[in-house]
Amino acid sequence: xxxxYSRKVMEHFKSPKNMGEMKxxxxxxxxxxxxxxxxxxxYLMVGKKDGKDIIKDIKFQTYGCVSAIxxxxxxxxxxxxxTLDEAYKLTRDDVAGKLGGLPPIKMHCSNxxxxxLQDAIDNYRKKTANNKNNEGE
Amino acid sequence: xxRIYLDTAATTRVxxxxxxxxxxxxxxxxxxxxxxxSAGRDAENAVxxxxxxxxxxxxxxxxxxxxxxxxxxxxxxxxxxxAFANMGKGKHIITTRIEHDCVLNSARxxxxxxxxxxxxxVDRQGFVSTDxxxxxxxxxxxxxxxxxxxxxxxxxxxxxELGKIAHEKGVLFHTDACQSxxxxxxDLKKDNIDLMTVNSHKIYGPKGVGGLFxxxxxxxxxxxxxxxxxxxxxxxxxxxxxxxxxxxxxxMMKENHVEHMAKLRDMLIEGALEIKDSWLNxxxxxxxxxxxxxxxxxxIEGESLIIHLDLKGIASSTGSACSSKTLEPSHVxxxxxxxxxxxHGSVRFSVGRDNTKEEIEYTxxxxxxxxxxxxxxxxxx
Ligand SMILES: Cc1ncc(COP(=O)(O)O)c(C=O)c1O
Ligand code: FES
Numbered sequence: 273x274x275x276x277y278s279r280k281v282m283e284h285f286k287s288p289k290n291m292g293e294m295k296x297x298x299x300x301x302x303x304x305x306x307x308x309x310x311x312x313x314x315y316l317m318v319g320k321k322d323g324k325d326i327i328k329d330i331k332f333q334t335y336g337c338v339s340a341i342x343x344x345x346x347x348x349x350x351x352x353x354x355t356l357d358e359a360y361k362l363t364r365d366d367v368a369g370k371l372g373g374l375p376p377i378k379m380h381c382s383n384x385x386x387x388x389l390q391d392a393i394d395n396y397r398k399k400t401a402n403n404k405n406n407e408g409e
Numbered sequence: 410x411x412r413i414y415l416d417t418a419a420t421t422r423v424x425x426x427x428x429x430x431x432x433x434x435x436x437x438x439x440x441x442x443x444x445x446x447s448a449g450r451d452a453e454n455a456v457x458x459x460x461x462x463x464x465x466x467x468x469x470x471x472x473x474x475x476x477x478x479x480x481x482x483x484x485x486x487x488x489x490x491x492a493f494a495n496m497g498k499g500k501h502i503i504t505t506r507i508e509h510d511c512v513l514n515s516a517r518x519x520x521x522x523x524x525x526x527x528x529x530x531v532d533r534q535g536f537v538s539t540d541x542x543x544x545x546x547x548x549x550x551x552x553x554x555x556x557x558x559x560x561x562x563x564x565x566x567x568x569x570e571l572g573k574i575a576h577e578k579g580v581l582f583h584t585d586a587c588q589s590x591x592x593x594x595x596d597l598k599k600d601n602i603d604l605m606t607v608n609s610h611k612i613y614g615p616k617g618v619g620g621l622f623x624x625x626x627x628x629x630x631x632x633x634x635x636x637x638x639x640x641x642x643x644x645x646x647x648x649x650x651x652x653x654x655x656x657x658x659x660x661m662m663k664e665n666h667v668e669h670m671a672k673l674r675d676m677l678i679e680g681a682l683e684i685k686d687s688w689l690n691x692x693x694x695x696x697x698x699x700x701x702x703x704x705x706x707x708x709i710e711g712e713s714l715i716i717h718l719d720l721k722g723i724a725s726s727t728g729s730a731c732s733s734k735t736l737e738p739s740h741v742x743x744x745x746x747x748x749x750x751x752x753h754g755s756v757r758f759s760v761g762r763d764n765t766k767e768e769i770e771y772t773x774x775x776x777x778x779x780x781x782x783x784x785x786x787x788x789x790x
Contacts, residue, residue, distance in 0.1 A: 275716075285713075288786060308731050308736045308749075308753075309750050311787075333787060334786055334788070335787040335788055337710055337713055341713060341786060
């Protein structure tokens, strides 16, 4: 089936932003795609700005189709520098919109990027909560 | 950018000589074969000549070639036509799990009409076992349909043996030869074939034309009813120019083309397998279709690889779930026993007679680069 991708999707696919592994991430998130078996991994480095947790750096790795690679790439670009709360709210429509749309059958891949990001943020919050609990001992 | 076309299993370009042969039948000899006047007679003579030529390629003396709109129609015609003409004898049909969708979906539709279908498994290389085949035949089996050479993985099935077993048990034998016609020698008589599907657009002929060989004297119901063209088997004004193109294309395919393709295929396979964590699907050597190389690369996804290569000017294809309408991996690959994630990273390169050694060298280099890049993006190791 010929897949019609937007110019924006192809740009991100050709030169993905923030691609690769992160050395000592503060948190990692990973999701697998139930439908076609793809995997996305997001690495976060968290910093502080005006007393809020922000995404200081972000990296991704994706095993999947053109759309999966492009959506993770654009997601990392969109949330870099944002607070964790803001980043958490990113939806697949935000992502698809930013890419100039996705073929309908490929919309499910764009869920993955935000889910992997949310997973990373959840993991970060769990970790910091644990650290706080442990401080009292 | 130079374009390198390695998708001849999907379709081929129309050879300029084929175009030239077709031309007069659009403008000068455009007559309706059914007409009485000389334009009609000229068209008829040309079509009959084409029929003889194509039949001659497969020793079709005992068969009648009925021209159709292509492989899909011929396969539908074979399965449904035989099923309905033989309902009184039985309701069981045998086929395999690695057929083209037009056979599988015809079989599934027949199941809805009350027929029973056995879908034979294949081994890791895609071969149907003759024992399984013999065991599957029942008293009420009317037809067995086995693809000659598989369109995805290039496996050439032992049709001569299968046809023999079918005939010993009084079962009609059909084979879909869309991929193999002119690439693998076929002798309808020696190969024990009652019905055979062929088409034109895989051999540098036009799309939308093909045929079904039917053993003379056999009962088969037409799919299309109407003016009774094609011996009453296939109504509809005959596609004269298409048929002329088909026969010219069949005439032009020569042994040395097949040898050339096989050489490029082996070169491509060898180069691709030097990339680590990769393997060939389907057999190697003579039991593999001359134009087909089908390789799995672990830890990357096929659509990404295809598009990556496309950006470098190389046209290829994949059986990955991500590239299908249903998001299921190719039924052929899962039938081999590949897990979905293994089917994922699979690419089919199908070479043609116009490809050159240099193009294959370039492709191997590009493939190496693309696989490396995509593996860097992948979290799997
Ligand atoms: C094995 C096989 N059977 C059937 C077909 C369908 O033929 P057509 O495209 O002429 O309908 C194809 C290719 O398209 C094929 O490869
Ligand atoms: S990741 Fe499989 S379709 Fe996008």
